Amino acid sequence: MRRRNWTINQVENRPKYYGREFHGIISREQADELLGGVEGAYILRESQRQPGCYTLALRFGNQTLNYRLFYDGKHFVGEKRFESIHDLVTDGLITLYIETKASEYISKMTTNPIYEHIGYATLLREKVSRRLSRSKNESRKTNVTNEEHTAVEKISSLVRRAALTHNDNHFNYEKTHNFKVHTFRGPHWCEYCANFMWGLIAQGVRCSDCGLNVHKQCSKHVPNDCQPDLKRIKKVYCCDLTTLVKAHNTQRPMVVDICIREIEARGLKSEGLYRVSGFTEHIEDVKMAFDRDGEKADISANIYPDINIITGALKLYFRDLPIPVITYDTYSKFIEAAKISNADERLEAVHEVLMLLPPAHYETLRYLMIHLKKVTMNEKDNFMNAENLGIVFGPTLMRPPEDSTLTTLHDMRYQKLIVQILIENEDVLF
Numbered sequence: 146m147r148r149r150n151w152t153i154n155q156v157e158n159r160p161k162y163y164g165r166e167f168h169g170i171i172s173r174e175q176a177d178e179l180l181g182g183v184e185g186a187y188i189l190r191e192s193q194r195q196p197g198c199y200t201l202a203l204r205f206g207n208q209t210l211n212y213r214l215f216y217d218g219k220h221f222v223g224e225k226r227f228e229s230i231h232d233l234v235t236d237g238l239i240t241l242y243i244e245t246k247a248s249e250y251i252s253k254m255t256t257n258p259i260y261e262h263i264g265y266a267t268l269l270r271e272k273v274s275r276r277l278s279r280s281k282n283e284s285r286k287t288n289v290t291n292e293e294h295t296a297v298e299k300i301s302s303l304v305r306r307a308a309l310t311h312n313d314n315h316f317n318y319e320k321t322h323n324f325k326v327h328t329f330r331g332p333h334w335c336e337y338c339a340n341f342m343w344g345l346i347a348q349g350v351r352c353s354d355c356g357l358n359v360h361k362q363c364s365k366h367v368p369n370d371c372q373p374d375l376k377r378i379k380k381v382y383c384c385d386l387t388t389l390v391k392a393h394n395t396q397r398p399m400v401v402d403i404c405i406r407e408i409e410a411r412g413l414k415s416e417g418l419y420r421v422s423g424f425t426e427h428i429e430d431v432k433m434a435f436d437r438d439g440e441k442a443d444i445s446a447n448i449y450p451d452i453n454i455i456t457g458a459l460k461l462y463f464r465d466l467p468i469p470v471i472t473y474d475t476y477s478k479f480i481e482a483a484k485i486s487n488a489d490e491r492l493e494a495v496h497e498v499l500m501l502l503p504p505a506h507y508e509t510l511r512y513l514m515i516h517l518k519k520v521t522m523n524e525k526d527n528f529m530n531a532e533n534l535g536i537v538f539g540p541t542l543m544r545p546p547e548d549s550t551l552t553t554l555h556d557m558r559y560q561k562l563i564v565q566i567l568i569e570n571e572d573v574l575f
Contacts, residue, residue: 176202177209225347236345318505320371320387324364327351337363380436383465387505397509399440404459405516412452414526419537423454431458463541471543483559514571535565
């Protein structure tokens with residue numbers, strides 16, 4: 146790669162983020178002449194037709210390639226962003242070379258992946274399986290021996306996926322990978338096709354939940370079998386519901402189980418249960434306790450004698466979910482079901498939409514409705530019936546996909562009705 150640095154007069158109006166490679170307003174033909182047919186040489190020019198627009202002229206494959214160039218604090222011609230033009234050109238030349246010399250090979254990369262044919266690291270699989278099987282009875286923060294800890298840390302996400310797949314104690318909830326563009330330091334190979342991940346930066350994508358590293362094009366073929374790694378899950382609140390339960394190997398979010406257990410032990414007869422608010426500061430303390438201590442969080446009466454703090458923490462958990470318990474995908478279908486006037490048809494429609502919920506969301510909703518039914522059975526003491534609870538939990542469990550105040554206000558009565566129907570008919574619907 147060569148940057149053409151000819152001895153020329155100072156170019157007027159040169160953008161401050163370009164250097165001597167910038168040659169001002171010149172035509173394609175002039176740029177081609179300046180490059181002199183040298184492979185890898187490049188210059189920057191301003192468009193004659195569109196002043197203020199800039200072009201990268203690059204020699205590759207015995208021709209001059211022209212790319213529209215952008216700058217927003219970093220330089221880019223496509224998705225990747227670079228600190229310098231030199232890095233952008235270097236990465237571009239690598240990509241052009243690979244795509245030109247190995248285009249047929251690249252097109253066949255995903256046809257015979259290693260992903261579904263894992264047959265190694267048996268010892269490490271057993272270590273991970275033992276670790277998971279203990280998770281129901283021990284805290285995730287329990288110290289393990291240095292040997293086990295080292296072994297678990299060293300296994301790749303691919304081996305980890307295989308180990309968890311074969312673990313009988315693992316709840317089989319399907320989960321998509323949360324891929325994000327990633328820059329790898331040093332050589333890396335795709336864990337789907339086992340081929341080299343080329344480029345200077347942003348060579349591929351990494352799942353932020355399980356750590357799987359693959360080419361961007363391979364990510365489209367990876368099955369929905371993400372097995373979140375607990376060390377990547379930094380908190381309990383605000384974490385995707387399915388991600389949390391798979392990471393902790395639980396049937397439902399621990400917050401739901403622990404809070405409901407505490408409420409049913411000492412609060413079912415409390416007047417205005419779920420309607421009366423606890424102190425916001427104390428509710429935030431409970432949230433921090435779960436984020437910090439997980440299933441070891443102490444929410445007993447000794448620490449929080451006011452049961453409304455616990456109900457407030459449970460409602461806050463549901464409100465903080467990035468995807469509500471009643472998901473965005475099913476929201477409109479539930480609302481339409483609520484609008485059906487015939488009670489039997491409405492119940493059938495609600496049941497059909499329930500079947501569309503992701504398994505972890507369905508199980509969490511089922512468990513919550515069983516609990517809320519118990520709350521209504523103590524109505525003479527707590528004055529909370531299914532309609533009252535629907536008013537409280539409607540906007541907590543379901544939110545419209547679009548952030549529209551008008552839509553929310555319009556749908557509130559239907560949100561309330563859906564939750565009321567779920568509580569009153571939990572034994573039939575679930």
